[in-house]
Amino acid sequence: AQTVTQSQPEMSVQEAETVTLSCTYDTSESDYYLFWYKQPPSRQMILVIRQEAYKQQNATENRFSVNFQKAAKSFSLKISDSQLGDAAMYFCAYRITQGGSEKLVFGKGTKLTVNP
C-alpha cells in the first residue's frame, strides 16, 4: 500500500531564510504524481507544487522547489526567501490512479512557522 511520511511535525524559519520540508513515500509504481499542498489558517488547501515521477527535472514554482529523489522515494520541498505568508501546514501527497479514478494519499503534515 502506498504511504506518505512527513517526519517533521513542526518546523520554523526566519523570514527571508530557506527551509526544507521532508517527505518520503512508499510505492511499487513507476509512474505517479506527487504534490505539496499548503493549508494556511484560513483552512483552504492550496496546491503549491507538483512533480511527475517520470520527469527527472525537479519542479520549481517561484520560491518553491522540490528535491525529487525517485530511487530514494524522497520528495522534499524547499522554500526560499521565506515570507510571513508562508506560515501554514504543508501536506505532501501521493496520487494513486487506477481504473479511471484517482485519490490522494497524504502525509500527516508539517506545521511551518515563519519568524519575523
Added chain:
Amino acid sequence: EPEVTQTPSHQVTQMGQEVILRCVPISNHLYFYWYRQILGQKVEFLVSFYNNEISEKSEIFDDQFSVERPDGSNFTLKIRSTKLEDSAMYFCASSERVQTNQPQHFGDGTRLSIL
C-alpha cells in the same frame, strides 16, 4: 480564480442525527471527492464521484455515508446517523480530469462536531 466552496464552515450535530455537508465544485470540473481529517491525524480519502456514480470509496465510507449530485452545481455528503467518531474536518475537492497533471482543488472544509 475559481474555487471550490463548502457550506457550512462549522456544523454542530447531536449524535444519531443526520447531517448533510454541501460543496460546490469548480464549474467545469467533472470529478469530485470527499476527504476527512480527524483532529491531529492525516487527511484521508473517503470517496470519489464521476458521471453520477461513485468511482471509488474507502473502507471508512460505510453504509452511513452517501454522496449525491442533486443538481448541476452541488455535491453533497450525507451521514445518516452520526457517531462521535465522525467529528472531523471534511474537505471537498474537484478536478477537471484524472490521470493527468491536473491537480485536485480543495475547498475550505466543514468542521463537523458531534455532541
